Structures are given as C-alpha cells and as structure tokens.
Amino acid sequence: MSLEGTATVTSAPRGTARANLADTSGSLRRLLGQRWLRDLGLKVSGVLVVLLALEACSRTGLLSRDWFPPITDTYVELFKLAAGQPLWTEIGRTLSGWGLGIALATVLAVPCGILLGSNATAYRMTRVVIEFCRPVPSVALIPLAVLVYGVGLEMKVFLIVFVTFWPILLQVIYGVQDVDPVVRDTARSYGLPAHARFLRVTLPSAAPYIATGLRIASAIALVLAVTAELVVGAPGLGQSIVVAQSNANLPRMYALIIVTGLVGWVINLAFQAIERRLLKWHPSQRQEVAQ
Amino acid sequence: TDYGGDLSGANIAGGGDGDTLVVSETAGVPSSFLAYGVRQGYFADEGVDLQVSPSSGGASVIPALLSGDIDVAGSNVVSALIAMGRRMPIQMVAAGTSTDETEERDFAQLVVPEDSPITSPDDLDGTRIAVNSLQNINDVVVNSVLGEAGLTNDDVRFVEMPLPDMPAAIGRGDVDAGVLIEPFATIGTSQGLRPLAGPYVHTRPGLQIGTYLMTSERVAENPELVAAFRAGVERTAESIAEDPDSFREALPEISELAPELAERMNLPVWRGSTNRESVETIHGVMREIGLTEADLDYDGWVAD
Amino acid sequence: MLEVSHLRKVYGPDPSAAPAVADLDFTVGDQEFVCILGSSGCGKTTMLRCLSGLIPFTAGEITLRGKPVTGPPEDMAFVFQDYSRSLLPWMTVRRNIAFPLRYKGVERNDARRATEEALEAVGLADRGDRYPWQLSGGMQQRVAIARALAYRPRILLMDEPFASVDAQTRSGLEDLLLRVKERYGITVLFVTHDIDEAIYLGDRVLVLRPPATVGHAVTVDLPRPRDQVLTKQEPEFARLRGELFAAIDGGSVAA
Amino acid sequence: MLEVSHLRKVYGPDPSAAPAVADLDFTVGDQEFVCILGSSGCGKTTMLRCLSGLIPFTAGEITLRGKPVTGPPEDMAFVFQDYSRSLLPWMTVRRNIAFPLRYKGVERNDARRATEEALEAVGLADRGDRYPWQLSGGMQQRVAIARALAYRPRILLMDEPFASVDAQTRSGLEDLLLRVKERYGITVLFVTHDIDEAIYLGDRVLVLRPPATVGHAVTVDLPRPRDQVLTKQEPEFARLRGELFAAIDGGSVAA
Amino acid sequence: MNRRVLGFLLELALPVAVLVGYGVWASRAQSFYFPPLDEIGRYFGELWLFDRVGSDLVPSLTRMSAGYLASVLVGVSVGLLLGMSRVLRTAAEPVVEFLRALPAPALIPFSLLLFGSGDSSKIFVIVLGAVWPILLNTIDGVRGVDSQQLDMARAYRIPLAARIWRIILPAAGPRIFAGMRTSLAIAIILMVVSEMVASSNGLGYFVLEQQRSFAIPEMWTGIILLGVLGYVLNWLFLRVERRVLAWHFGLKGLAGPATGRTRSAGRSPFGKRRASPSPTPAHSSASSDGEV
Numbered sequence A: 001m002s003l004e005g006t007a008t009v010t011s012a013p014r015g016t017a018r019a020n021l022a023d024t025s026g027s028l029r030r031l032l033g034q035r036w037l038r039d040l041g042l043k044v045s046g047v048l049v050v051l052l053a054l055e056a057c058s059r060t061g062l063l064s065r066d067w068f069p070p071i072t073d074t075y076v077e078l079f080k081l082a083a084g085q086p087l088w089t090e091i092g093r094t095l096s097g098w099g100l101g102i103a104l105a106t107v108l109a110v111p112c113g114i115l116l117g118s119n120a121t122a123y124r125m126t127r128v129v130i131e132f133c134r135p136v137p138s139v140a141l142i143p144l145a146v147l148v149y150g151v152g153l154e155m156k157v158f159l160i161v162f163v164t165f166w167p168i169l170l171q172v173i174y175g176v177q178d179v180d181p182v183v184r185d186t187a188r189s190y191g192l193p194a195h196a197r198f199l200r201v202t203l204p205s206a207a208p209y210i211a212t213g214l215r216i217a218s219a220i221a222l223v224l225a226v227t228a229e230l231v232v233g234a235p236g237l238g239q240s241i242v243v244a245q246s247n248a249n250l251p252r253m254y255a256l257i258i259v260t261g262l263v264g265w266v267i268n269l270a271f272q273a274i275e276r277r278l279l280k281w282h283p284s285q286r287q288e289v290a291q
Numbered sequence B: 001t002d003y004g005g006d007l008s009g010a011n012i013a014g015g016g017d018g019d020t021l022v023v024s025e026t027a028g029v030p031s032s033f034l035a036y037g038v039r040q041g042y043f044a045d046e047g048v049d050l051q052v053s054p055s056s057g058g059a060s061v062i063p064a065l066l067s068g069d070i071d072v073a074g075s076n077v078v079s080a081l082i083a084m085g086r087r088m089p090i091q092m093v094a095a096g097t098s099t100d101e102t103e104e105r106d107f108a109q110l111v112v113p114e115d116s117p118i119t120s121p122d123d124l125d126g127t128r129i130a131v132n133s134l135q136n137i138n139d140v141v142v143n144s145v146l147g148e149a150g151l152t153n154d155d156v157r158f159v160e161m162p163l164p165d166m167p168a169a170i171g172r173g174d175v176d177a178g179v180l181i182e183p184f185a186t187i188g189t190s191q192g193l194r195p196l197a198g199p200y201v202h203t204r205p206g207l208q209i210g211t212y213l214m215t216s217e218r219v220a221e222n223p224e225l226v227a228a229f230r231a232g233v234e235r236t237a238e239s240i241a242e243d244p245d246s247f248r249e250a251l252p253e254i255s256e257l258a259p260e261l262a263e264r265m266n267l268p269v270w271r272g273s274t275n276r277e278s279v280e281t282i283h284g285v286m287r288e289i290g291l292t293e294a295d296l297d298y299d300g301w302v303a304d
Numbered sequence C, D: 001m002l003e004v005s006h007l008r009k010v011y012g013p014d015p016s017a018a019p020a021v022a023d024l025d026f027t028v029g030d031q032e033f034v035c036i037l038g039s040s041g042c043g044k045t046t047m048l049r050c051l052s053g054l055i056p057f058t059a060g061e062i063t064l065r066g067k068p069v070t071g072p073p074e075d076m077a078f079v080f081q082d083y084s085r086s087l088l089p090w091m092t093v094r095r096n097i098a099f100p101l102r103y104k105g106v107e108r109n110d111a112r113r114a115t116e117e118a119l120e121a122v123g124l125a126d127r128g129d130r131y132p133w134q135l136s137g138g139m140q141q142r143v144a145i146a147r148a149l150a151y152r153p154r155i156l157l158m159d160e161p162f163a164s165v166d167a168q169t170r171s172g173l174e175d176l177l178l179r180v181k182e183r184y185g186i187t188v189l190f191v192t193h194d195i196d197e198a199i200y201l202g203d204r205v206l207v208l209r210p211p212a213t214v215g216h217a218v219t220v221d222l223p224r225p226r227d228q229v230l231t232k233q234e235p236e237f238a239r240l241r242g243e244l245f246a247a248i249d250g251g252s253v254a255a
Numbered sequence E: 001m002n003r004r005v006l007g008f009l010l011e012l013a014l015p016v017a018v019l020v021g022y023g024v025w026a027s028r029a030q031s032f033y034f035p036p037l038d039e040i041g042r043y044f045g046e047l048w049l050f051d052r053v054g055s056d057l058v059p060s061l062t063r064m065s066a067g068y069l070a071s072v073l074v075g076v077s078v079g080l081l082l083g084m085s086r087v088l089r090t091a092a093e094p095v096v097e098f099l100r101a102l103p104a105p106a107l108i109p110f111s112l113l114l115f116g117s118g119d120s121s122k123i124f125v126i127v128l129g130a131v132w133p134i135l136l137n138t139i140d141g142v143r144g145v146d147s148q149q150l151d152m153a154r155a156y157r158i159p160l161a162a163r164i165w166r167i168i169l170p171a172a173g174p175r176i177f178a179g180m181r182t183s184l185a186i187a188i189i190l191m192v193v194s195e196m197v198a199s200s201n202g203l204g205y206f207v208l209e210q211q212r213s214f215a216i217p218e219m220w221t222g223i224i225l226l227g228v229l230g231y232v233l234n235w236l237f238l239r240v241e242r243r244v245l246a247w248h249f250g251l252k253g254l255a256g257p258a259t260g261r262t263r264s265a266g267r268s269p270f271g272k273r274r275a276s277p278s279p280t281p282a283h284s285s286a287s288s289d290g291e292v
C-alpha cells in the first residue's frame, strides 16, 4: 500500500549540506555558549543587585553596623568555613535528615494524593483529619517528636515528613484534577488497568504540579531540618548556628545562615535540572525548546 | 583559628572507659564548662565517658531526657521546678551555673541605654523590658529588682527576643531595658548600654541558676553513675575556681568565643551540689508570681 | 453484537433538561461496518461515548455480546474527535501507540512489530521518535488512528477520524481501515460528515437527527472489496448518495 | 498586500535540521481570497503561523502592506486548526466571541451586536451562554469562526476551519464567509484539504509541496457571486478540479 | 436518611474513630505529654470559651490574615512577572531560592531589626514563609499556559493587561489556588512561629508558653484550636475556589456525579455539597435548553 512515510527532506546536494552542517554546528555551539553565559550573567547580576541593596541599606544607616557585623567579616568567615571540613560534615548531617524526610514524604504523599484526588469517598472520609492536621505548627510538635523519637535523625525525619507531606499531598490532588478528560477517557477506553492508569496517565499529567510541590517541600524540609536542630540541639547546621550565636560569634552565625540559603539554592538547581529532563514535553519547558 | 572541631560542638566527648553519659547543655559558656572538664580528664577520672551536646536551652531537653536519648539535661532551676511541680519524673543531680557575689560581677545585667532617664529600679514603672524567654528565670529575678522599688512584674511589660537582637532593640528604643546574659552583657556595655542592676545577684548573692537533671528512674537505678557525674562536675568547678584564667584562656578554643570577650566578661561560678537556699528562694518567688502552684518537695526533687 | 434500545442521555443533573441523545434504537451485527452521519451537534459523539461505557446514560439499555455495558468493554478502541488532546504529550509517537498494547498483554516483540506496522501504514514511519506536539494536525490524527489499529480491537469506534487529513491520505487511510477490518474481523462504528466516505466504507449508514434518534438507515449493497474509483462509479453509489443527502436535508434543523 | 519571499522555517535550535517550510514565495493581493492545499504535514500551518507573526521564521521576508511582519499585524484574525484549544474554557461562548472586540476599541453596544450576529450566523444563537466544553466539536469550531468574523479583520487566516462540521453546515458557512468577505473587503488565506471547497471559495488556489514550496498555483476564473449548485456545475470547475488533483498527486511525495 | 446525611456521617467517621482511639490509648498510657481527652476538653472549655478569644485569638487572626493577604498579593504579582519574563526569572532565581531556604527562626532576628518588635515584623515572617507556594505555583502556572491560547491572544492583538487578566491568570488559576491552599496552612504555622519571639499575646505565644511551662493539656487545647481554625479557614477557602474556578471543575468533569461521571474515577473530592453541575458563575444565566 502507498502509505509510506512522508519522506524527510534533504533539499541541498550532499556536498553543500556537509559544508552547511560544519558551518552551522560551529555557530550552534556559539549560540549555546552565549545562552549559557547570558543566564549566568543574569544570575550573577541578580545576586549583585541584592548585595548592593544590602550595602546601600547599611550605608544609609537602615542596618546599623553595631548590630550587623560588617558584611565583609561574614564573607571572610564564610570562606574560612568552606575551606575546612567541619562545615561539610554539618551540611551532611542536615542533608541526611532532609533527604530521608523528603523521600519518605514523597513516597507517602504521592500515592495518597492520587487516591484522594481521584476517589471522592476516600477524600471525604479523610478530609476533616487532613484539614485539621495541616495547620498544626511544627514547632509545637518538636517536644512530642523528641519524646517519641529522641533527638536524633528519626526526630528530624518525622518532623520533615509530617510537615512536607501536606504541601505535596495538596499539589498532587490538584494535579490529579487537572488531568485532561480526553486523556483520561483514552486510557479508560483502552482498558488500561488501574495501576497503568496511575503510572502512565495520572502521574505524568500531575507531574508538573508534583514537581512544584516537591520544590516547595524541599525548601520547607530544609528549613525544618535546620529549625529542629536549632531548637532541640541535634547536630547539624542548626546546632552550629546556636553555638555560634551563644558565643556571640555573629559573623559565623550569619555565615552559617548564608550557607543554609546556599544549600537551598543548590538543591533547587538539582530539582530544576531533573524537572527539565522529565517535563520536557510540558508547555512550560517546551516553549524554550521549540520555535 | 583552625577549624579542627565540629561546628555544632557535637563531638565534645572523651575519656573514660566507663559508662557513656550524653549531656545536653545550653550552648555557650555552660556547655564550655563541661567541655573543659572533659578536656582536663576530670570526668574520665571518675569513670564517665561524657558526651556534650550543646542545645538552645529550650523546653525540648526534658522530653529528650524522658525519651532516653540523652542521660543528663542541663536546664535552669526555674524550668526544672515548673516541670517537677507538674510531676514530671525528673530530679536535679548537680548544680550548673551560679552567679558571683557582687552585682558588678553578675553574669546577667539589667541594662538601659546610656542616656536613659532610668537611673534606678524605681524608674522602671511602666517600662518595656526585653528578656530572652518569658515566664522563666527572668521573671523571677526582675521581680526581685522591682520589689526593691515596691513594684511588681505587673508594673512592667516583658518583651521576648533573642539575645543577639537585644542590644540593637534597646539602643533603638524598641524596649526601655533588657536583661542581657554574657557574653552579650559585655558586648552591650561596650556598645554604650548602661548596667542598672545585676539581677541574679540582686535576688541572692551566689544564686544558682543552672541545674543538671536526670530521670528519677535513672537516679534510682544507678546512683553510682550519678555520684560519678557529680564528682566530675565538682572537680571541674574546683579547678576553675582555683585557676579561672586558664579556663578563660581555653574558652576561645573550646567554643570559638572571641578572646577579648573571654577575657573581659563575667563568668558564672560553679559548684558541685545543689544549693538548697537558692532553690528555696527561687521557688518562693515563683509561687509568688504564679509560675508554679506546687509545694517544694526538696528531698524528692533533688538527688544529693 | 451491539444492541442499543431507548438510549437517552441528558447532560447535567436535571433529567428533564433537553437531552443530547433522546431515544436511540439500533443494532450492529458482528463484524459489521456501520457509518453514522448527522448534523453538527446532533449527538453522535455523545452516543459513542455512551456505547463505549465512558459516560453513564440517563435511560435505556446497551448490550454488547449480550452483556449490558457499564464500563469500557475489553478489546475496544476509540478514536476521539479531539485527537490532539487524546495523545499523551509526555510520550513519543511510538510510545503513544505502543503503551495500550502492553496492558492488553501483548508480547513485547509483537507489540513492537505492531507499532512499527501501524506507523508505517499511516505514513509516519519516520516520525516515531517525535512528540505529538511536534507534529502537524493531520499527523496527530494519524497517530491516534495508528494507536487504535495497532490495538487490534474487536470493536472500533471512530469519531470523525479523517477530518484533518488531505484527500489523498484520506483515501489511503480508508482503504487501510477496510483491509484491517477484513483481516481481523473488527466491528466498526464510524462517525463522519462525508456522505461519500460513509457509503464507500459502510455496510450500513445511519442518519441521526437531533437530538440523536435514528432518522434514516440505509443498507449499502455495494460489492466488497471496494475500490476508490470503481465503487464510486457504480450507479448504486450515486443513488445512495442522493438518498442520504435527502435524508440529512430533511431531518436536520437549519444550522 | 502580502508578499512572501524565500520564507524558511526550521523548528528547534538547529538551523540545519529538516525545515518545515523550505523556500516559499508568493504574493496575495488586496481583498484576494487565496486557498491553500497541500498534503498533511507539508507546512501549511507553519506557514500561516509565520505569516501571522506568531512565530519567528528562520530566513526570508514577509511584508504586509509594505511593512515587514515582525509580530501579529493589526486587524488580523486567525482561526486555528486546533480550535478546541484556542477557545478559553473559563469564558462562555458569547464572551469568547466578544473578548477580542473590546480590545480592538469596539463600542460596547456594537460589540454586543456583532457578537449576536456572528452567533446567529454560525447557528449557535441559543448556545451563547454555554461554555465551550459543553459544546460538540463542530459547534466549538463554529465558535472559533464566529469569533474571527465578529472581529471584522482586514486579513483573515483560516486553518482548516470547516473540518469538523457536516456537509450542510459547511456549505452554509462557506457562503457566509464569501458574503462577509465581500461586504467588509477582507483578504483571506484559507487552508483546506477539500479541493472542491478551495475552488468554490478562492480567487486563486496554491498547492504546497512538502516542505512547503509552492508547487502549483491556479487562478479560479469562476464568476462571483458563487452558488453551491450552479458554480459546481460549470465545466471550468470540473477542469480546475482535475488540474488540482493532478497537481497534488504529482507534487506530493507519496503520503 | 438522604445522601447528604450519609455523606456527612461518612466524613465524621474517621475523626470520631481517631478521637476514640486516642482517648482509649491516652487513658491507658498515662503519658505526661499525651493527656486524656476529658482533661483537654475541660481545659479547652475553661480557656477558649471565651476567655482568651479576645486577648489571644483575635490578634493572631489579624496577623495571620494580614500576612496571608500580603503573601497572595506578592506571590501572584511577582509570580506573574517572573513567569512571563525569562530574563527576570533567571536573574531572580538564585536570590529567591536562597531566601526560600532560610529557616524562620534565623529570619526572626532580621525582621526584628528591620521592623522592630511590633506586628509588622510578625507579618513579615509570615509573608516570608507563606509566599513561596503561591509564588512557585504562579510562576509554573504562567509558564504552563496552553500555547494555543497565547497564540490566539497575540493573533487578536489582545493588549498585555488583558492578556494577563483574561488569559494568563485564569489559565494559571488552578495552580495559583493550589498554592494558595498550601500557603493558608503555612501562614497559620508561621503565625505560631512568628509569635515565638517578641510577643506577649496570640495563639502561637499561648501554645509555646504552655509548652515551656509544661502545661501540656493547655498546650493541646491551643493545637486543637489551631486545627479547628485551619479547618474553618480551609472551608471558606474552598467556597471561594468553587466559585472562581467553576469553569475548571466543569471542564475537567469534576463537578460531581450529576454531570454524569458516577462510575468514572474522577469526581470532585471537594465541597460538602455537590456543586451545581452546570458551573454558572453568578453573572451569566445559562439557559440549559437543548437542541431546538
């Protein structure tokens, strides 16, 4: 039968095509390099603007030198810390709680969210409890968590899971509701079993929402890991902040706070990279691919 | 400085082939005290392998104690009395920080701005006073300062804020006065704040502020261990009392405290065993200002 | 094979509202190819969706091989009118076609072969690794068709499947559909707006009148296999075309 | 009015990839009605999107009334092939149609009148308060057409606008389009897969060959106003149909 | 016994089960930190009916609503800006991610320095915590708008303001609401956190103070009140959402069984009562008459 492919087109004769190719691949590389550079430039200038604003604040006396250690001291401290190994140990301690917590929260919240998002009865049964638990403040739970889980990793993980579970859950529920009905019907009409509908249809449809949820949750988890260490005195960045503060070592305290922020930023970079790969089909990513 | 130690100070541990005791103690000078004792080998001599974990001194050390994750909790007497008044199964096993004998050498200072019209406790009527925690030791000691002028806690307003923020808030006039604790008292006075009173000493010279807590169960099960710990605390306290300068010298190394602060600031005093009069004084004031309703059961609460 | 009696479907909660399908009766025999014509909005899509068990209906009965339809039956494939939205944007064209096969229990190798065959048949062999949104409208529609054909359904519902392809491709797809149907013994319900296409493909042509009742049914007595040129030259073809044109004309409200 | 020369469009970052539009040249006169035929995937939609300034092109030049096109020109309306996704689901049908008018500076009353007229013209007067997703596919397509007509553009781009409506509605819409075009002096570019439709509507018919180059251009010398029955009976009509059929056949790579 | 009563009972089943379970367990376990129900109940009556409502609940609610509203405003407007401009988004990314990861307790000193110890510093802390879910969801929602709709708007030369109001915001609406709902709970949590410091009234202050004084049953009453508060606010939120996103629920076939998805998997998990199935915003009067 004559339904062969619409032939792909190679309009130019061979020789010129190759010449073109070489020519354009060079410019392509240049183009990509430029884009990468431009992005970096943008990021750096964004940071610079903020730093200048801070500087301006302290110059104009909005932030007094007495109370804020000179920002340069903080940088010096930051570099000294970064050169030594202890800082990385503390980051590692904080991140181990963070990683376990966020992983566990994801593994729990995604299936729950899909179930609750697609099954009205399940949602109604749990609604009161969910809405009741969501606003329970983590700080109030710390003593209880300590009582049950002690001061170690388990306590941190429990707190992180308890708090980040809800944002992920909600994002998943909203994501599930955003599944295109035509897509859903397609899956149903081909008789996909429930697990396949979950894996192949609902999960990818909700993926953009879940990705946002994970990015929200990852920052909350980091904040919580640090807070727990700070309040309870579990080893990690938080406890380091307390120690620095109690010893009136303010440059170090601020340096450690900056480290926390930087860790959050790096984590987010990783999340973005993963998102770019997994969601390249989504309009938010593909606008930058196509055209 | 070299960054040999852990930033969170979580690995101050050492010596002793005996039982391991995990102690959570307020970060700063109080935990440096224990770390110093560990360094000097006093605890190892008593057969205790002490692990010190600095905390922010909140209420969460007591659940940590109850959960069994830590063996000894450093807290202050007021928190301990409140908890025991609520029948928590814990006991004081040794004394922590105490204050000195004169107000100038008190390691807490009630300060006001240099140009403040407040010159004596009488002028505190109707003012806002910054404290690092509400309904706690500050209420007790400020009450005694106010009592001298015939005032009570109801005549002032307490505002809670972290110690590092206090000098700024006082200087700016957000609050009228504040209770600063070392090393922030030294920092504050060097930024031009004026000490009005040493509230701890004012309450009672040599007032015991800190205390070490263990669960009653543990105390009953293992009195030798308790005694060994107390002995270690005593040895350390004696050594510091004899040679405070070497402690001051060691401070920057142990805790990254700035050397000039370590040299200048008022240090607490340590003793080994609990000071009965202090506890009774504090409990009395607490009853008076409504921090607790329970009667003092000294022998049940203090393991000596 | 498929029996529809007194089917009624009202959208919304109020059963006394105007129905999208009012009172529909017809039967489809085994391996029959039934084409459905009807003016825009007369309820063809709604009917197909009821038959496929995707939406519940308000009243009436639908039985497939003797069993009442309550959910999507096994071995059914559906080509949706809104083809661009029925392709999964996160899968390549090839995976879009292959993924229902896996859950039908088709062997991995067989699935791969069926996918490649279907891609080849709709003329997209070189686009298998693209994403649907990188294709033109007509190509997307062909991917949806390829998915349905690769599935080897026993019953195939198609809702204006050739609306966005050019005349030539369309003839090719028509013939492809007929061959596949013949070879695998598929029962087909085929909605179209093209009278010629309906006659060329169908064993029977139903004309729906809004709100979906069968206004006219015509049995197509043209020999099989059919041929794009010869079949359309038969006098019977012209006669049927005239009859259907009249039937649609008479039945539809001016739209 | 509209001049396209050496238009080239390659999707994606790599300019040496296979182009969707390779090298396109043509001009459209003022108030001309140009129909575009071409096999599926040959680049028609891509071309329209370039002309409308919606996507940047890789090389070549497009000028509209002497000015190069860099963004969507004023007074242009576009009926997209993917009509259902171009309607805003949060607006009722009526608001979807009226929506662009407000920002064109049309008086509120005039806008209301134009909306009602357009709704009436496409046969959806009674559906104005529905949401697009409550309509059948053909109705949605008609809403998109109504929106374009109510806008009274000077240049109208239509991408297979009648693909999902039945034959009768389609004839009605064709005549409506011709009337509106005549009355308001609109220039129309009209993509379709239906050769008869292209001849019936157009002043000129272009046949595109993949990747979009003009393979054949035919001037339609049929008298206006046209008539669904009479025009299609003219011998010239039959001749043109034959010519175009051959042009598409010969030009397209087997599709 | 109609369906509504049944549904209501269904909804209450789990909470009741949890309460009973806890009650039985707590009275058996005699844990200091998990007091029996009747004790909590007694304190709840004493404290919150209605002694401390004016002194603690009202100030807290004021701070929280101010903080939440500010979060919504800032989150949506900045999110729009960053979502629409790649340049701005790239430039702001490091700063935003940095701020996002700062722990609230570490931020409090900052906000005290900047805003003093009044309510504004607390509102600042709330905003700094609650703005992120809204901001991120808005950014991602804006970036995910169907390109076909944007092309349509550009083709018809819809001006930017209208494009934002009529297309981008509604299209991103479901995501913005997802963010707002998460933020609602976070705002409550941060209300408590912000009252940890420099505060002498408020629900958060109450809870933490009771905790520090080992007044555990009293602390539980505060936590329960926070839960109740969250539940009520969420209920209000859903009512608003139902109205604003009516089209979305209809489009996705989520408006309840009446639209004809009784058997299908996707039914609205929202709303106690089934929302009117033809999602008709108040301003339009949908005539649901069928084919004439």
Ligand SMILES: Nc1ncnc2c1ncn2[C@@H]1O[C@H](COP(=O)(O)OP(=O)(O)OP(=O)(O)O)[C@@H](O)[C@H]1O
Pocket: A290, A291, C133, C134, C135, C136, C137, C138, C139, C164, C165, C166, D011, D012, D019, D020, D038, D039, D040, D041, D042, D043, D044, D045, D046, D047, D081
């Ligand atoms: N976003 C995109 N990214 C990459 N390639 C694309 C994209 N859109 C279209 N193409 C490719 O460009 C070519 C032309 O597509 P276009 O949509 O213009 O075809 P068309 O003539 O409109 O076809 P049809 O009649 O099927 O709608 C096709 O080969 C298609 O695969």
Ligand SMILES: Nc1ncnc2c1ncn2[C@@H]1O[C@H](COP(=O)(O)OP(=O)(O)OP(=O)(O)O)[C@@H](O)[C@H]1O
Pocket: C011, C012, C019, C020, C038, C039, C040, C041, C042, C043, C044, C045, C046, C047, C081, D133, D134, D135, D136, D137, D138, D139, D164, D165, D166, E290, E291
């Ligand atoms: N989700 C819905 N809610 C309410 N009414 C609907 C819905 N879907 C369709 N309708 C109405 O039902 C009727 C039949 O629609 P249907 O989609 O079945 O028509 P159709 O025959 O497929 O038309 P077309 O040829 O235009 O696709 C129409 O009047 C339409 O407005």
Ligand SMILES: [Mg+2]
Pocket: C044, C045, C046, C081, C159, D136, D137, D138
């Ligand atoms: Mg239809």
Ligand SMILES: [Mg+2]
Pocket: C136, C137, C138, D044, D045, D046, D081, D159
């Ligand atoms: Mg196209």
